[in-house]
Every structure is written in C-alpha cells, then in structure tokens.
Amino acid sequence: MVFNLGKHSSSQFNQEMEAIRSDLLRMGGLVEQQVSDALESFLQADSALAQQVQQVEQEVDELEKHIDEECARVLALRQPAAIDLRTIIAVSKCVADLERMGDKAAKIAKLGIQLNEEGSLTTGQVEVRHIGERVKTMLHDALDAFARFDAHKAVAVAVADNDVDAEYHSAMRSLVTFMMEDPRSITRVLKLMSVFRALERIGDHSGNLCEQVVYLVSGQDVRHLSPADMQALLEQR
Amino acid sequence: MVFNLGKHSSSQFNQEMEAIRSDLLRMGGLVEQQVSDALESFLQADSALAQQVQQVEQEVDELEKHIDEECARVLALRQPAAIDLRTIIAVSKCVADLERMGDKAAKIAKLGIQLNEEGSLTTGQVEVRHIGERVKTMLHDALDAFARFDAHKAVAVAVADNDVDAEYHSAMRSLVTFMMEDPRSITRVLKLMSVFRALERIGDHSGNLCEQVVYLVSGQDVRHLSPADMQALLEQR
Known part of the structure; x- marks a missing residue:
C-alpha cells in the first residue's frame, strides 16, 4: 500500500525511514x-x-523531540503503511521510554x-554492580533486537526482566535489615534504595522497548502479556 | 489537507476521530x-x-490497546493531517501515561x-489525603483541558505539579525523621513512602498529559520546558 509515490520520492521516503531508525538507535546508544x-x-x-551523565540529559531530551x-x-x-507505519508508531513509543531511562x-x-x-x-555495592550490569545488558539487547527486527531476542529480554525484578526485591529486603540494625544509616540507605529503584525501572523500560520491537516486527501488541504468553504468540506465527 | 475523501467518508472520518477522543476520555475517567x-x-x-481498584487495571490495559x-x-x-494528526499523536502518548497512572x-x-x-x-495520613486530593485535581483538570482543547488550563496543571513536588518532598522528610525515632516502624514507613511516591508520579503523568494538550492545540512541543517557559510560549501565539 504505497500511495502516489514515484521512484524518486519513494527512495527519499526510504531514506527518511532509515534516518528515523538510525536516530532512535543513536538516542538508544546515548542512553x-x-x-x-x-x-x-x-x-x-x-x-x-x-556530572557528565547529568549534562547528557539535555541532549537526550532534544533527540526525543527531534525524533x-x-x-x-x-x-x-x-x-x-504496514511495517513503515508500525515503525513510526513503535519509535514514537520507544523515545518516551528512552527519555525516562535517561x-x-x-x-x-x-x-x-x-x-x-x-x-x-x-x-549494597555488589548488588548495584550486579543488577546494573544486568539492566545494561537488557537495554543493549533491546536496542539490538530493534536494529535487527528480532522479535525472539526481544522476548528474551522480557524474560530477563523477571530475574532482575527478583534480584531487586532481594536487595531491597537486605537494605531494610541493614537500616533496622543501624538507624543512623537510614538517610543514606534510602538513597541507595532509590538507586536500586532507578535500575529496576531501567529494566522495565527496556522491557517496554522490546514489546514495541515485537509489535513492529509481527504487528502483535504484546503489552501486559507474560513473557511465556509472548513466546507462545510468536510461535503461533 | 484532506486526501481523496468524499463527503461520506469525511463524515465517517470525523466520527472516527470523535470516537478516539471519547475513548481517551473514557480511559481517563476510569483512571x-x-x-x-x-x-x-x-x-x-x-x-x-x-481489591476492586486492582481489578480495574485489566480494563484500563485493554482500553490502552484498543485506543x-x-x-x-x-x-x-x-x-x-494538521490537528487530526496531532490528536492521534497526542492520544497515543497520553494512553501510555494513563496506563501508568492506573x-x-x-x-x-x-x-x-x-x-x-x-x-x-x-x-502521614493527613499528607496522603492532601497530596492525593491535589493529584486527583491535576488529573481531572488535565482531562478537562484535553476535552476542551484548552492549552492555558493545561499549563496551569503543570504549575500545580511544582507545588505537589514540594509537598511530596516535605512529607518524605517527615517520614525519615519518624523512621529514625522508631526503627521498628521502618517496614511500614517504607510502604507509606511508596504511596507518596505513587501519588507524586500520578501528578507527573498528569503533567505529561498537559504537555500533550498544549502540543495538540498549538503544535508546540513543550516537553522539558518549565511551566513559566510554557506560559511565555503560549502568549507569543
């Protein structure tokens, strides 16, 4: 379904679509x-x-607007139409998630x-390192799945998010115990909890990116499905 | 810029646009x-x-997908094209915010x-009531601004969000003091803090809805601007 596009404007259109995809990947790389x-x-x-990390935020915000x-x-x-339209819709959802990760x-x-x-x-340092590395991998794999139109890889990221959630809750429970044993540490432990929460949210947003990859590739809206149900849906195709 | 639409399909198109707008308001009302x-x-x-609140979540999720x-x-x-296209884009952003508020x-x-x-x-009960009422008003006003295409009302909601943030931080500081004085309360106070955080986030998401209302009405992307800058931009028009 391509409407009234001559050869020239059709190749221009392909370039524009490619620019949007590569801008999203650039924003993703920055985040x-x-x-x-x-x-x-x-x-x-x-x-x-x-401080450098905080300064990049504005650049990420500008990229969101530009895209x-x-x-x-x-x-x-x-x-x-078809996959091009789904790409635009998916990209428009993904920039919001990337901006929040930033x-x-x-x-x-x-x-x-x-x-x-x-x-x-x-x-908590070991746990921050561990969960941090896991969500970094999730984000990387989500962007990779987007770049390769790989819905199966996207579902694998959603599965990984379940593990991160479990580790997050375990780390939070340890911190509660720590606080109770040393109430003078409360203010600082609350900040550490915020770090864990931010990491866990980055994992969630990576999961959201992946749902958009599945939509973009397959046309299936898999939001609010369990990873197992996503998997089953993909295998039916 | 209406392409190849006869009278019949044009009025059908208007009906479809109206249905999308009213579905968004229905989702908003539910949330x-x-x-x-x-x-x-x-x-x-x-x-x-x-328990009833938790059960409505699925309905909200389904509406998000449907819209x-x-x-x-x-x-x-x-x-x-023009305002119709901006409506579609804004609605597609707003459903994500409404779903998260749910x-x-x-x-x-x-x-x-x-x-x-x-x-x-x-x-903390008085503060939950107080901040809760404020974010309820913010959400209500945001939806009202959407229904009336009222960009000025939308900016007023963004201003209100600043107040809510200040009250939220004050409530959180009191809870830290409470925890330090009674470490046995820590687990429960952490839950109360999560309630405040959820309310504050509902305020933020209401602010996001308002940014979309300004975009929809004026074509201006006001994300990441301060309420004062938003106001100045609207007055230039």
Whole structure:
C-alpha cells in the first residue's frame, strides 16, 4: 500500500525511514552510555563522571523531540503503511521510554554525588554492580533486537526482566535489615534504595522497548502479556 | 489537507476521530475513578475497595490497546493531517501515561491492604489525603483541558505539579525523621513512602498529559520546558 509515490520520492521516503531508525538507535546508544557511566560514577565514587551523565540529559531530551518531529512529518507527508507505519508508531513509543531511562541514569549519578559527600555505605555495592550490569545488558539487547527486527531476542529480554525484578526485591529486603540494625544509616540507605529503584525501572523500560520491537516486527501488541504468553504468540506465527 | 475523501467518508472520518477522543476520555475517567478509589481505600482501610481498584487495571490495559489500535487504523486508512494528526499523536502518548497512572493506583491499593494487615501508622495520613486530593485535581483538570482543547488550563496543571513536588518532598522528610525515632516502624514507613511516591508520579503523568494538550492545540512541543517557559510560549501565539 504505497500511495502516489514515484521512484524518486519513494527512495527519499526510504531514506527518511532509515534516518528515523538510525536516530532512535543513536538516542538508544546515548542512553546506554549514560546508564553505563551512571553506574561507573556511582560505584567508583567519580563525581566528575556523574556530572557528565547529568549534562547528557539535555541532549537526550532534544533527540526525543527531534525524533518525534520527524515521525510527525513522515506521517503527515508520506502516509506510511504496514511495517513503515508500525515503525513510526513503535519509535514514537520507544523515545518516551528512552527519555525516562535517561532521567533515571541522571538520578543515579546525582544520588552517587550525594552519597560521596555523606560518606559511602558498606552495603549494597555488589548488588548495584550486579543488577546494573544486568539492566545494561537488557537495554543493549533491546536496542539490538530493534536494529535487527528480532522479535525472539526481544522476548528474551522480557524474560530477563523477571530475574532482575527478583534480584531487586532481594536487595531491597537486605537494605531494610541493614537500616533496622543501624538507624543512623537510614538517610543514606534510602538513597541507595532509590538507586536500586532507578535500575529496576531501567529494566522495565527496556522491557517496554522490546514489546514495541515485537509489535513492529509481527504487528502483535504484546503489552501486559507474560513473557511465556509472548513466546507462545510468536510461535503461533 | 484532506486526501481523496468524499463527503461520506469525511463524515465517517470525523466520527472516527470523535470516537478516539471519547475513548481517551473514557480511559481517563476510569483512571480518575481508580485513583480516587485507591486513595479512599487507603485512607479508610477498605480492603474490599482496594481489591476492586486492582481489578480495574485489566480494563484500563485493554482500553490502552484498543485506543492504540484505533489510532493505527486511522493513520493507515485516513492519512489525518494538521490537528487530526496531532490528536492521534497526542492520544497515543497520553494512553501510555494513563496506563501508568492506573498501575500506580493499583499499587496504592495493594500497599493499603498490606498496611491494614500489618497495623496502621499514626503518621502521614493527613499528607496522603492532601497530596492525593491535589493529584486527583491535576488529573481531572488535565482531562478537562484535553476535552476542551484548552492549552492555558493545561499549563496551569503543570504549575500545580511544582507545588505537589514540594509537598511530596516535605512529607518524605517527615517520614525519615519518624523512621529514625522508631526503627521498628521502618517496614511500614517504607510502604507509606511508596504511596507518596505513587501519588507524586500520578501528578507527573498528569503533567505529561498537559504537555500533550498544549502540543495538540498549538503544535508546540513543550516537553522539558518549565511551566513559566510554557506560559511565555503560549502568549507569543
């Protein structure tokens, strides 16, 4: 279903679609770096790196606006259909998730700076590293699934999110115990809890990206399905 | 810019646009009720009402899918332009925010049930009521601004969000003090903090709805602007 597009404008259209896809991947790469730097700045108590993470946020916000503008322009002028239309819709959902991940990365960086100043905690570092690495992998794989139109890889990320959630809850329970044993640590432990919460949310948003990849590739809306149900749906195709 | 639409299909198109708008308002009304019931169930320790709130979540999720489907169908078949296209884009962003508000309402209800079982706290109830009422008003006003195409009302909601954020931080600080004075209350206070966080997020999402209303009415993307800058942009028009 391509409407009134001559050869010239059709190849222009393909270029525009490719630009939107590559802009999304660029935004994704930027957020991936932001998450990675946020984690390092937190674990290495590197306040300079943390400040850098916070500065990238504006760039991410601008990319979100730019990509949404491009999507609106293509919708208005090109009447995309089928997979092109689904790409535009999916990209428009994904930028919102990426922008929020950028927010969370900036938050982790900010909490890191605060905790450096207040005196670091002896607890939770291993778990931050561990969960942090897992959500970094989830985000990376989600972007990879988008780049390769790989719905199966996308579902695998959704499965990984279940594990991260379990580890997150376990880390939070340990922190509650720590607080009870040393009430003077409460303010700092609450900040550490916020770091875990931000990481867990980055995992959730990576899961959202993957739902959009499945939609984009298969046309199936798998939001609010369990990973097992997603898998089953894909295998029916 | 209406392409190849005869009188008949043009009036059908208007009906479809109207259906999308009214479905969004119906989803909004449902979430508004969910937030209101979640708040009451929490404050009145009404576990039956809390369970009801959790059950509505599925209905909200289904509406999100349905509305997105309708938006994709209109984009594919009708090539909407100008304000119609902006409506579709804005609605598609808004459903994601409404769905997350529904999640938060369900979370408040769930935490209420847990706190009922663990023994209620003597602190924070007044603040939950107060902040809860404010975010309910924000959500109501955001939906009203959408229904009336009222960008100025939308900006007023964004201003209100600043106040809610200040009250939220104040309530959280009091809870930290409470925890330090009575470490046995820690687990329950953490749950109360989650309730405040959920309310604050509902306020944020209401602010997001309003940014979409401004976009829909004016074509201006005001995300990541301060309320004052939004106001200035509207007055330039």
